[in-house]
Amino acid sequence: MSHQAAPAYALSTHAASLRSSDVRELLRAAQQARVISLAGGLPAPELFDVDGVRAATQAVLEQSPAAALQYGLTEGQPALRAALEARERAAGLSLAGRSLLVTTGSQQALDIVARLLLDEGDVVVMQRPGYLAALQTFTLAGARCIGLEEDEEGARVEALETMQLPRKPKLVYLVTPFANPSGATLSLRRRRWLLQWAARHGVLVLEDDPYGVLRTEGQELPGLAALAQDIPGARDWCGRTSTLSKAVAPGLRLGWLILPRPLAEGAARVKQAMDLHTPSFTQEIAARYLDSGRLEPHLARVRAAYRERRRALCAALREAFGAALEFREPEGGMFVWARFTDGTDTRALLPLALEQGMAFVPGDAFYAEAAPRDRLRLSFTTETPDKLREGVARLHAAWAAMHGG
Numbered sequence: 001m002s003h004q005a006a007p008a009y010a011l012s013t014h015a016a017s018l019r020s021s022d023v024r025e026l027l028r029a030a031q032q033a034r035v036i037s038l039a040g041g042l043p044a045p046e047l048f049d050v051d052g053v054r055a056a057t058q059a060v061l062e063q064s065p066a067a068a069l070q071y072g073l074t075e076g077q078p079a080l081r082a083a084l085e086a087r088e089r090a091a092g093l094s095l096a097g098r099s100l101l102v103t104t105g106s107q108q109a110l111d112i113v114a115r116l117l118l119d120e121g122d123v124v125v126m127q128r129p130g131y132l133a134a135l136q137t138f139t140l141a142g143a144r145c146i147g148l149e150e151d152e153e154g155a156r157v158e159a160l161e162t163m164q165l166p167r168k169p170k171l172v173y174l175v176t177p178f179a180n181p182s183g184a185t186l187s188l189r190r191r192r193w194l195l196q197w198a199a200r201h202g203v204l205v206l207e208d209d210p211y212g213v214l215r216t217e218g219q220e221l222p223g224l225a226a227l228a229q230d231i232p233g234a235r236d237w238c239g240r241t242s243t244l245s246k247a248v249a250p251g252l253r254l255g256w257l258i259l260p261r262p263l264a265e266g267a268a269r270v271k272q273a274m275d276l277h278t279p280s281f282t283q284e285i286a287a288r289y290l291d292s293g294r295l296e297p298h299l300a301r302v303r304a305a306y307r308e309r310r311r312a313l314c315a316a317l318r319e320a321f322g323a324a325l326e327f328r329e330p331e332g333g334m335f336v337w338a339r340f341t342d343g344t345d346t347r348a349l350l351p352l353a354l355e356q357g358m359a360f361v362p363g364d365a366f367y368a369e370a371a372p373r374d375r376l377r378l379s380f381t382t383e384t385p386d387k388l389r390e391g392v393a394r395l396h397a398a399w400a401a402m403h404g405g
């Protein structure tokens with residue numbers, strides 16, 4: 001048998017620096033049927049509105065097949081843009097002086113903004129812990145990502161005034177309601193402060209809002225882009241991205257990006273170079289679906305199920321761990337972020353948990369550097385309340401085994 005050496009491919013410096021995603025590796029281990037997975041960040045598949053999407057797909061193929069199957073505009077199919085703009089307006093956002101670009105998931109919106117703004121060595125300020133794929137996208141663009149710690153009011157944005165940065169940031173990127181992974185929501189006070197700071201310093205703030213539609217309790221806060229309308233100068237320094245992934249289905253791969261018009265024009269040129277346009281087919285389906293009036297009743301069902309699941313998870317965690325596990329129950333979203341007060345190393349706990357038949361994501365996966373080891377992310381969306389309770393019992397058994405119990 002001949003052994004050939006692996007070819008020495010020369011990856012770009014930034015591609016070579018990307019760590020493999022722990023979350024993805026984990027999902028593989030957690031896919032076995034016996035494992036109760038609180039690791040994924042997926043919507044509950046049994047709640048997908050399959051009938052609604054089927055009806056929209058049939059209508060598209062019967063009534064407007066050419067629009068669905070032909071090349072389309074880089075900015076997006078007019079029908080979907082109009083439907084998304086109407087939703088944003090209903091939430092208080094004005095599109096005067098701004099443009100909405102349909103993107104292939106909000107993940108692509110992050111990539112577009114990175115390619116539009118970032119040069120080698122530029123500074124991006126984001127949450128710490130932060131959304132892993134955003135961290136990777138900005139790193140791939142050559143940026144240095146610097147973290148803002150969070151508390152019960154979300155990211156401590158006031159630190160922007162005092163933190164030592166190697167240079168003025170090009171971008172502040174924040175997941176505003178129910179952040180991934182922390183579940184924290186940025187308070188109204190801090191939203192205003194941040195926009196005033198952005199206007200004063202001429203730094204773009206990008207609000208990423210995939211989880212706002214999953215609010216089940218408490219008061220909805222105005223998004224940054226809507227608030228920016230009332231703060232002198234801020235409107236020119238605020239962008240927003242959101243997605244249909246959590247509201248309808250991630251398989252559609254549909255998101256959108258709203259930017260001040262001059263930036264939006266640049267963003268469309270960048271997107272054209274990336275993929276010409278987002279698939280016309282799913283855009284036409286989504287436009288029909290949004291017009292069908294089925295989204296709100298669907299979301300009401302999803303929210304009710306997620307509320308029940310989150311409550312079951314949090315109650316089981318409190319009962320099993322008491323003061324050994326600290327967490328704040330969020331008012332929506334998909335995640336509970338917790339910290340072992342006894343210093344349990346969650347990376348070491350994970351193999352024991354998998355042995356017991358449950359999975360979670362160790363918190364250190366969400367930090368670029370100097371990661372604390374005592375945190376974990378638990379998702380409550382894909383398992384039933386009974387399975388969540390069983391998952392917590394298995395986590396507790398793993399934790400007890402680790403501590404010789």
Ligand SMILES: Cc1ncc(COP(=O)(O)O)c(C=O)c1O
Binds near residue numbers: 180210250253
């Ligand atoms: C904070 C955040 N932003 C963006 C995304 C990407 O979503 P999509 O590309 O499916 O719209 C996710 C997905 O989980 C996310 O958690």
